[in-house]
Amino acid sequence: DASSVESLDYEVIENYAYRLQQAxxxxxxxxxxxxxxWLFALxxxxxTGLAAVFINIAVENFAGWKFSLTFSIIQKSYFAGFVVYMLINLALVFSSVYIITHFAPAAAGSGIPEIKGYLNGIDTHGILLFRTLVGKIFGSIGSVGGGLALGKEGPLVHTGACIASLLGQGGSTKYHLNSRWLQVLKSERDRRDLVTCGCAAGVAAAFRAPVGGVLFALEEVTSWWRSQLMWRVFFTSAIVAVVVRTAMGWCRSGKCGHFGSGGFIIWDVSDGQEDYSFEELFPMAIIGIIGGLLGALFNQLTLYITHWRRNYLHRRGNRVKIIEACIISVITSIISFGLPLFKKCTPCPDIDANSGIECPRAPGMYGNYVNFYCGNKNEYNDLATIFFNTQDDAIRNLFSAKTIHEFSAQSLLTFLVMFYTLAVVTFGTSVPAGQFVPGIMIGSTYGRLVGMFVVSFYRKLNIEEGTYALLGAASFLGGSMRMTVSLCVIMVEITNNLKFLPLIMLVLLISKAVGDAFNEGLYEEQARLRGIPLLESKPKYQMRNMTAREACGNQKVIYFxxxxxVGDVVSILRSNNHNGFPVIDHTRNGETLVIGLILRSHLLVLLQTKVDFQHSPLPSDVRGGSLPIRxxxxxxxxxxxxxxxxxxEIHLDSDDINMYIDLAPFLNPSPYVVPEDMSLTKVYNLFRQLGLRHLLVVPRxxxxIGLVTRKDLLIED
Amino acid sequence: DASSVESLDYEVIENYAYRLQQAxxxxxxxxxxxxxxWLFALxxxxxTGLAAVFINIAVENFAGWKFSLTFSIIQKSYFAGFVVYMLINLALVFSSVYIITHFAPAAAGSGIPEIKGYLNGIDTHGILLFRTLVGKIFGSIGSVGGGLALGKEGPLVHTGACIASLLGQGGSTKYHLNSRWLQVLKSERDRRDLVTCGCAAGVAAAFRAPVGGVLFALEEVTSWWRSQLMWRVFFTSAIVAVVVRTAMGWCRSGKCGHFGSGGFIIWDVSDGQEDYSFEELFPMAIIGIIGGLLGALFNQLTLYITHWRRNYLHRRGNRVKIIEACIISVITSIISFGLPLFKKCTPCPDIDANSGIECPRAPGMYGNYVNFYCGNKNEYNDLATIFFNTQDDAIRNLFSAKTIHEFSAQSLLTFLVMFYTLAVVTFGTSVPAGQFVPGIMIGSTYGRLVGMFVVSFYRKLNIEEGTYALLGAASFLGGSMRMTVSLCVIMVEITNNLKFLPLIMLVLLISKAVGDAFNEGLYEEQARLRGIPLLESKPKYQMRNMTAREACGNQKVIYFxxxxxVGDVVSILRSNNHNGFPVIDHTRNGETLVIGLILRSHLLVLLQTKVDFQHSPLPSDVRGGSLPIRxxxxxxxxxxxxxxxxxxEIHLDSDDINMYIDLAPFLNPSPYVVPEDMSLTKVYNLFRQLGLRHLLVVPRxxxxIGLVTRKDLLIED
Ligand SMILES: Nc1ncnc2c1ncn2[C@@H]1O[C@H](COP(=O)(O)OP(=O)(O)OP(=O)(O)O)[C@@H](O)[C@H]1O
Ligand SMILES: Nc1ncnc2c1ncn2[C@@H]1O[C@H](COP(=O)(O)OP(=O)(O)OP(=O)(O)O)[C@@H](O)[C@H]1O
Ligand SMILES: [Mg+2]
Ligand SMILES: [Mg+2]
Incomplete structure (x- = not known):
């Protein structure tokens, strides 16, 4: 598996041609x-904004159509309704898993671990291709529309990154766009910057959280950061916000079908609790702890299951993957339709006519208090309100204020257990899958449960269960994904309420701390499982006592x-699979001198094009500038x-084999070097912060020749 | 001037003693x-939270007392009222400038440029001392309470940084705390991290904007960033939020005098405009452009004036500084009291009795519609509403919704011109001075002005002038300080409204872009003026064509x-003022070898303590580990x-002079090195991203010896 990943070269290769070009x-x-x-960022x-709008419109329409059809059928027969409901879900999930397995395998899962890897310096094959983009968009419409316990937000981040990467390299390799115009971004560093923008755009579009997007890109996915880039990322996010708003304004007139009634996820909790008292900090801390525990458990369970899937199940081919997804779809349909049937309905509470809340709500409409399999017209089924619904609407109901005691503890608990299990099982199937919305579902369920206890315990306080649901959601995400600032801002932006900011911070701090005691974050665990070797921001403890020389072991350096x-080049390249080779030259008085580093990929290009082969074993003079750049x-x-x-793939005839090639114009003449006894902590920081691929360890x-201090770097224009 | 700044060494000096300790x-x-x-962060x-509460309580009480006294006197005599008003202001400002000039000169100004410098790697003398902290707190109470056109927010950032730094080094050098317990933070890197936390805490406390604080520290002040640190900064901000809220809860019962009626700056605009239409984007863009222009102008004017002050005025000693501040205080008093007298009063509009707005408001109370020098009881003076008021209340009035046409264009324009001038002139006096609140004042004034035109132009739209005032404030700050994400979040947090986030982003993008066309940000300009050589995040263009060797020029390296x-050490150190020296040794076969880098400061300690002097000119064996650590x-x-x-300061007798000293145990054996022909862009990035002080340029x-790749750095625990 590790063979499918390869490091990226973010360092600028300052070879002869590059220097000439710069000059x-x-x-x-x-x-x-x-x-x-900036145009690319735009x-x-x-x-990304348009992709998000498209996905949302499609999902809302599929889901809306599905639910209204089912509701109209169950007026006559619950069984027929179930069958239709199940078949629609199955069809959608099947289309999704079919696209993924047969067309774009790299589009399965959330894609965030891979993007994190890319920005950390590791390329996973297939992850940023055009077909992956297409598969991701259509696959996630199918899997989300099909009612699986997963979200469309993670995939949108991947989508944004794909769009950015494709723009950055001027279209897919198959359908070249005008390449001359796009040559500016032909440096991997610029491409990476653009992908960072794409990530931020994805979050900004998924949650309508522009600032959250910037912070997500900053905190979670990139491993290094420049403040110049921050501004461009910010710009991209702002553009996304404008695009999404425009599209939603356009849809408001009803042109987008079912879209608009559910729409983009903004769960407005602005009518939540006004204030909080100090006694409440205790139950809130408990929510944080529960979040940490359940989050860590989620990471661990998904890790085991994914491990098992990769090693046993998915090895058996695509058919198994398809069957698996279909079975999970059927189970999900059965549970979400079936469980509410067993739940006794509750009589409607007395509701203020002005509040705009109806009980029971009109069939086929969105809102609380759904009348599902109830004997009486004035009753509602609380389990159906959250289970037999789109996730967005379920969350809206869980977050809702002024609906005290809407849900029974039993229903919430049932839902929590079932949905948690479903989310764990669904994770890792071959469909595009995000964990944000399922996480919010799980978290808000136990949050509301805690809130119910608080309401009945502190009778006097003005407490809203919806507020606790919100904190629960934050705590579960914090316990699983281990983000801090970005998650905090995203939660605030999607709930449109700043009042709870300090509470959300508190809950996140607790849940992250608790979670960290058990395992790593979801994305890091998944990345490791996929063989993506992320460099963490903190060097390992034992590196303090190691030197750079020890890290290299007693490897015999292979050099040119x-x-x-030419024949030697070929045989050396065949004999190993290193990707970089030091190049050695001899001075007049016979001493050796390291003149640079050459990459395998560059050597292969030289071998393939053959234009640089020469008959003479003497160097062509580079310094004189007489070398033609071919x-x-x-x-x-x-x-x-x-x-x-x-x-x-390279075929050379025997004439070629006996020719020579002068590597001087193509090598990187100034790779980073460290003295042999530098401690590995320092080496690690250097390697990670500069985003390197190769680092030469040299003798003292x-x-x-000179010292560079700050003064030497303060050059005026 | 440049002699008062010196670089900091963030690199860990891995000398012999350090390695032993690590082992x-x-x-x-x-x-x-x-x-x-974490305890230090706590x-x-x-x-910082407590300091902020203290400053706020003091300022609110001074200002509240001043205004209520003046209001009660002007019921009888406007002249007597003016005299009292002016004298109170004068006394407060005098106390402030006296403290600064005689006790804590480093506490003048906002302190943000210096903190930015510190985190970039430059130490300005006196900036983080205990006396500076005290001077900052009391000085800013005087200057803000005294009604000058400046704010207390910048100084709070400095206060937070001081507190952090003092904690980090275990108290001030004069009053040592238990030092053994605090030894953990005896690395400059850890101290720097803590100061970053302190900065964030300052912003979090000043604006009650915890997330804004984190982002401010991230975007504006630090030049490098690790995600571990992010979490600790986040924690610190959350603590501040809790402390401030607790204190405010405690004050709500009236225990804090006038505090609470004005209180911490949160200008709630949640009753602002519900939505915006596309036609409004045009006037909003205009606000952005105005903000960019006025902001850049502000930077330029303050730059000139500060330059002039430093070179002419402030050279003449403290008395001139005191007189200057007092004159400015008197002028400010005259303008803020006098100008409203010339303004004809306006009849009160018909106000909905339910809205809670009174016209005219009761004397001595806070609110809109102040009756000041009006003939009729049912009139109000719009200029007095903003001018003769604390800045917080003035901003609240400018931001207020549902008060269309409260201000006349003439009043706003008068205020804009006068206040802008006052802010420019006040900037750079010897008192602690922040630019946030004055910036918000200026911005919201022209914002409201634009809003008035929009209201009268698009008659049909539901437009609130207060919303435009908010955008104006954002645009001016963006145009002057050139922050993006952090400013955006701070604006959202202090106005407690998320609806305008995309608009604020838009306005900020425009105003920053416009401002950048003219000059650098306020803090960068000021830092440069003060001789703080910040390394920007982007290397200069011409560095691309330079090599490391060229950057060093043909300097003759001074080495040991x-x-x-010992005598040689003294004479070499006397002969130059470099701070780092390579150390050379000879191998058995007579070749030279660079064995490390020694810092001047370390040499001085060795010379002072004298314990390492030896009679023999032979090395004491280090490798054998037999060396005692003294x-x-x-x-x-x-x-x-x-x-x-x-x-x-070091006095050596002639015996000492003739002894020897073995530098090997004290030098840094692995300083960062670059090959001589690395391009300066790469060198720059290396230097800045790792926070270096010295970089050795060495031959090829x-x-x-080996290559370090990602695989070599993936060590399992
Ligand atoms: N030219 C070389 N000569 C000798 N050893 C090398 C050479 N290049 C790399 N190595 C060593 O071989 C091991 C694996 O190297 P490899 O080149 O595959 O790098 P990697 O970590 O897999 O990164 P990449 O993704 O670039 O392949 C590492 O321990 C590295 O130190
Ligand atoms: N040991 C040395 N031998 C020769 N030149 C040096 C040496 N150390 C520094 N220099 C050069 O002298 C100039 C000024 O050096 P200086 O040591 O004062 O550093 P600086 O940039 O002022 O930083 P600092 O704040 O550490 O003093 C720089 O151009 C630097 O390259
Ligand atoms: Mg490899
Ligand atoms: Mg110097």
Whole structure:
């Protein structure tokens, strides 16, 4: 599995051609490249916003149509209603899993671990391709519309990243866009920046939380950060907010079918509790602890199940994956339709006519108090209110204020257990799946449960169960995903209420601390399982006592000479699978000198194009500037997330084999170096913070040419 | 001036003693140090929260008392009222400027540029001392209570940073706390982390904006960031929120005098506009442009004036500074009291009795519609409503909704011009001064002005002038301070309204872009003026074509030999003022070898303590581990923001001079090195992202000992 991941080179390879190009380019070009970067950010924002609108409209329409059909049928027969309901779900889930298995396997799951890996410096094959984008969009419409216990928010982050990456490399490798115009972004660093924007755009679009998007990109997915980039990410998020708002304004006139009644997830809790008293801090802390425990348990269970799935189930081919998803769909349908049938209905409470709440609500409408399998017209089924509903509406009902005692403890508990199980089981099937909304469902259920106890315990306080549901949601996400600031802001933005900010912070701090005592965050665990070796922000403890030399072990370095026989290159490349090789030259007085580092991928391009082969074993003079540049720099760029050239694909005849090649113009003349006895902690920080791929460990220098201090770096324009 | 700043060493000096200490410490110690860091963060949060509460209570009480006294006097005589008003202001401002000039000169101004510098790696003398903290707190009570056109928010950030830094080094150098217990934070990196927490705490306390605080610390003040730190900063902010809320709850019962009626700045605009239409985007963009222009102008004007002040006015000593502040105070009093007298009063509008708004308001109360120098009882003076008021209340009035046409365009314009001028002139006087609240005042004035035009232009729309005032405030701050995400979140948190988030983003993007076309942000400009050489996040354009060797010029490196005569050390240190020196040793076969880097400050400690002097010019064997450690690592720590030892303070007799000293145990054996022909862009990124002070430029290596790749850094526990 680890063979499918490969590191990315974010370092700028300052080879001869690059330096020439830089020297040729004027200040105007710098302006041009800035403008292009902003245009790409704009395009990413618009693209992601539109994708989100499309997914939302599609999901809302499928789900709305499904529920209204089912409701109209169950007026006559509950059994027929169930069958129709189940079949629609099955069809949607089947379409989703079929797309994923047969067309875009990399689009399964949430995609966030892979994106996190990409921004950390590891490329997973297939993750940012055009087909993955298409599969993700249509797959997540199917899986969410089909009522599985998963969300569309994680996949939207992946979608945003795909859009950004495709824009960044000028379209998919198959359907090239005008490439000359897009050449500016042919550096992996710029592409990575754009993907960061794409991530933020995804969150901004999924939750309509622009600031949350920026923070998510910052806290959760990137491993390094520059404040310049922050502004561009912010811009992208703002664009998304505008696009989504425009689309929703357009839909308000009813042009989008069922969309608009449910719509984008904003669970307005602005009518929640006004204030909180100090006694309440205790139950809130308990919510935090429960969140930490259940979140950590969720991570652990999904880890085991995913592990088992990967090693046993999914090995058996696509058919097993499809059957699995279909079975889970049927089970989900049975539970969500069947369980409410066993629940006795509750008589409607007396509701203030002005509050706008109806009990029971009109069939086929959204709202609380659904009349489902009740004998009496004036009754409602509380379990159906949350179970037999879209997740967005269920959450809205759970968060709702002024509806004290709407749910019975028994119903909430039933739902919690069933839905938790469903979420755990559904995680890891071959469909696009986000964990945000299921997490909010689970959290708000036990939150509301705690809230019910608080209401009956402190009778005098003005307590809203909905507020506790909100805190519960925050706590579960915190306990599972272990984000802090970004989650806090996202929660505030989706509930449109700032009053509870300090409470949400508190609950998150507790649940993250509790969760961290057990295991790592959901995305980190999943990334590790998928063989994505993330570099954490903190170096390991034992690195303090190790040196750089010890980290390399007693490896025998495989290197090249400056002018090297083509045949030797081929045999060396065949003999190992390292990706970077130091290049050695000899000075006049016979000493060796490390003149740079050459990448395997560059060597392969040289071998393939053959234009640089020469008959003489002497170096062509680079320093004199007489060397013609026979390559466009773009030839050396590897398309993102697709396998590059391999040595086995290159065919050379015996004439070629005996020629020479001068590596000097193509190598990176100034790779980062560390002295052999630097401690590994320092090496780690250097490696991670600069986003490196190779670092040369060298002996102590014999002399110092100069010292660079701050003063030397303060150059005026 | 540049002599008063010095770089900080954030790099861990892995010398012999440090390595021994590391090796001795167990895993338990790592736990202990984590716990201590969190405890310090907790203490910082509590301290900053309490300081903020204290400042707010004091300011509100002074201001409340001043206004109620004046109001009761002007019922009889406007002239007597004016005299009393002016004298109270004068007394407060005098006390402030006296404290600053005679006790804590480093507490003048906002302190944010200096903190930014500190976190970027430059220490300004005096900036984080105990006396600065005291001066800042009491000085800002005087200057804000005295009604000057400045705010208390910037100083609170500085206060938070001071508290954090003092905690981090275990109290002030004069009043040592239990130092053994605090030894964990004796690394400059940990101290810096704590100061970051302190900054965030300051913002969180000043604006009651915990998330805004985290983002401010992240975006504006730090130049590097780790996600571990993010969580601790978040925690500190949450603590501040809890402390401040507790204190405010306690004050609500009336125990804090005038505090509570004005209180912490939260200008609730939740009754603002419900929605916005697309036609409004145009006037909003105009607000953004105005904000960019006025903000850039503000930066430029304050730059000129501060420059002039530093070079001419403030050179003449403290008396001039005091006179200057007093004159400005008198002028401010005259303008704020006098201008409203010239304004004709307006008849009260018909107000819905249920809205809670009174016209005219009862004298001495807070609210809109003040009756000031009006002939008729049923009239109000709109200029007095904003001018003759505390800034917090003025802003509240400017932001207020449902009060269309309260202000005449003429009054707003008068106020804008006068207040802008006052703010520019007041900036740079020798009192603690923040620019947030004055900025909000200026911005909301022109925002409301634009809003008035919009209201009269688009008659049909449901437009609130207060909403435009809010956008104006955001635009001015954006145009002047050039923050994005943090400012956005702070604005949302202080106005307690999420609806306008996308609009605020839009306005900020425009105003920042416009402002950036003219000059740098306020804090960057001020930092540069003060000789604080910040390293921006983007390397300069021409660095692309320079190499590391060129950056060093043809400097002759001053270095030490491993075992060196004490007399030589003294004379070398006297002959230059470099702060780091490479140390050279000879191998058996006569080659030289760079064995590390020694800091001037460490050499000075060695010279002062004298315990390491030896008679023999031969190295004492370090590798054998036989070397006794005669120093506590803490001896080498320089207290923050105070001048360290100087070579002139060290007195050696002639015996000492002829002894030797072996530098090997004290030098940093693995300073960061770069090959001579690395491009300066790469060097810059390395230097800035790792927070370095010295970087050695060395010749190409002769061989490669090994390669470090990601795989080598993935060590399991
Ligand atoms: N040219 C080389 N000579 C000798 N050892 C090398 C060389 N390049 C890498 N190594 C070592 O081989 C091991 C695996 O190297 P490899 O090149 O596969 O890197 P990696 O960590 O898998 O990253 P990537 O994703 O770039 O392949 C590492 O321990 C590394 O130190
Ligand atoms: N040991 C040295 N030998 C020769 N030149 C040096 C040495 N140390 C520093 N320099 C050079 O002298 C100049 C000023 O150095 P200085 O040591 O004062 O550093 P600085 O930038 O002022 O930072 P600091 O705040 O640490 O003093 C720089 O150009 C630097 O390259
Ligand atoms: Mg590999
Ligand atoms: Mg210096």
């Amino acid at each position: 040729k380019r004027g200040k105007l070009y710098a302006w041009y490249s800035v403008v292009v970067k 395009a990413t924002g618009i693209g 000479h400056r002018v090297v026989k 390559h466009n720099l773009n030839e050396f760029m590897k398309p993102v997330s697709s396998k590059g050239l391999s040595i086995d 220098a014999s002399r110092v | 001795k410490r167990g895993k338990l110690y790592a736990w202990y140090s984590v716990v201590v860091k 203490a910082t949060g509590i301290g 030999h491993r075992v060196v005569k 120093h506590n690592l803490n001896e080498f720590m320089k207290p923050v923001s105070s001048k360290g030892l100087s070579i002139d 290596a002769s061989r490669v």
